[in-house]
Amino acid sequence: MRKILSKTFFQRNTLAVARELLGKFLVRKIGKREIAGIITDVEAYDGLNDKASHASRGKTKRNEVMFRAGGVWYVYCVYGMYEMLNIVTREKGYPSAILIRGVLADDVLYKKTNGPGKLTKFFCIKRSLNENQAQKNSGLWIEDRGIKIKNFLRGKRIGIDYAGAWKHRLWRFYIMVEIAKI
DNA sequence: ACGATGATGAAC
DNA sequence: TTCATCATCGTA
Numbered sequence: 001m002r003k004i005l006s007k008t009f010f011q012r013n014t015l016a017v018a019r020e021l022l023g024k025f026l027v028r029k030i031g032k033r034e035i036a037g038i039i040t041d042v043e044a045y046d047g048l049n050d051k052a053s054h055a056s057r058g059k060t061k062r063n064e065v066m067f068r069a070g071g072v073w074y075v076y077c078v079y080g081m082y083e084m085l086n087i088v089t090r091e092k093g094y095p096s097a098i099l100i101r102g103v104l105a106d107d108v109l110y111k112k113t114n115g116p117g118k119l120t121k122f123f124c125i126k127r128s129l130n131e132n133q134a135q136k137n138s139g140l141w142i143e144d145r146g147i148k149i150k151n152f153l154r155g156k157r158i159g160i161d162y163a164g165a166w167k168h169r170l171w172r173f174y175i176m177v178e179i180a181k182i
Numbered sequence: 183a184c185g186a187t188g189a190t191g192a193a194c
Numbered sequence: 195t196t197c198a199t200c201a202t203c204g205t206a
Contacts, residue, residue, distance in 0.1 A: 043201070052201070062190065080188030082202050099201055117202050159201050 001146040004135065010070030014046040014089040014096045017070075019173050021087075021142070023149040026103050028123045029139045035123060038147065041102030041114075041174040043157045045086070048095060052163035055095030065131050066095040073140065075120070075130040082117030085125050087134055087142070101158070104177050149175060 005024065010017055027036040045053035045066075054063040054076075065074045066088055074086040074097045086097035101116045103123075119125075125140065132138035154170040161167060 045201075054201080057191080060191070076201090077189060078200055079186080079202050080200090081186070084201060086201085101201085115202070157201070162199085163201095 001144065003144045005142045005144060007069065007071035010087060010089050010134070011091055012070075012089065014044045014098065015171065017087075017089050018042045018044040018098045018171070019152070021098060021100070022152050022173055022175055023147040025143040025145050026100065026123070027141055027143055028125070029136070030124055035105065036143070037103035037105030037123075039100060039102070039142070040104050040177060041100075042172070043099040043101060044089075044096070044171040044173075045099065045157075046089075046096045046171070050163075050169075051166040052157055052160040052169075053095065053097075059095070063095065066097050068092055068131075070096075071134055073129050073132050073134055073138070075125060075127050077127060078117075083120040083125055083127060084116050085120050085123075085129075101172075102174065151175070 021039050021042050024039050025036045026039055048055055050056055055066050059067055062076055065072060068088055069092040070089040072088045074088050076084055078084055085100045088097045090096045099116060102114050103119050129138060129140055134141045152173055152175050155172045156168060157172050
């Protein structure tokens, strides 16, 4: 089973989408080469009130894509070095997105993709993908390949100590993966 | 524990 | 135009 997730999947409650992204496949195609990995770690950033979200201080040039209808990529640079990959959710006008923090491709690649900055580096994801649809024509999309995640963990979002009370929200969803010794 | 490294947004 | 901040990572 291989089904590319459509706009309607993303244009729903952000926390529900985040939870359901666990076990889906992130697929990257550059030329003839295709690489894919199971999504294992995500964080939700939802609405204007969420003080951890870029949207909390209103619309800016950078976060404008978060206000669009769900199903497009939001890619930005943090700490001057790392690209962060987010998928926009909800309907047009509601700012929200999900940060993809971890992907399991294979045992070797896992070590390289355990973290949002490493993930984008090894999937060759750059800011040129910002605003693009999560569909084949952009070279980056998400597929349902039939994996069902029964047990997952929730936790606080990483690196948002500035967010006041919002830093305690359990809006990180992730699964632990046992890695065989290489 | 800390420095790298540069885009961003708010202040001036 | 300046300046503090930052959804991180590698090294120690």
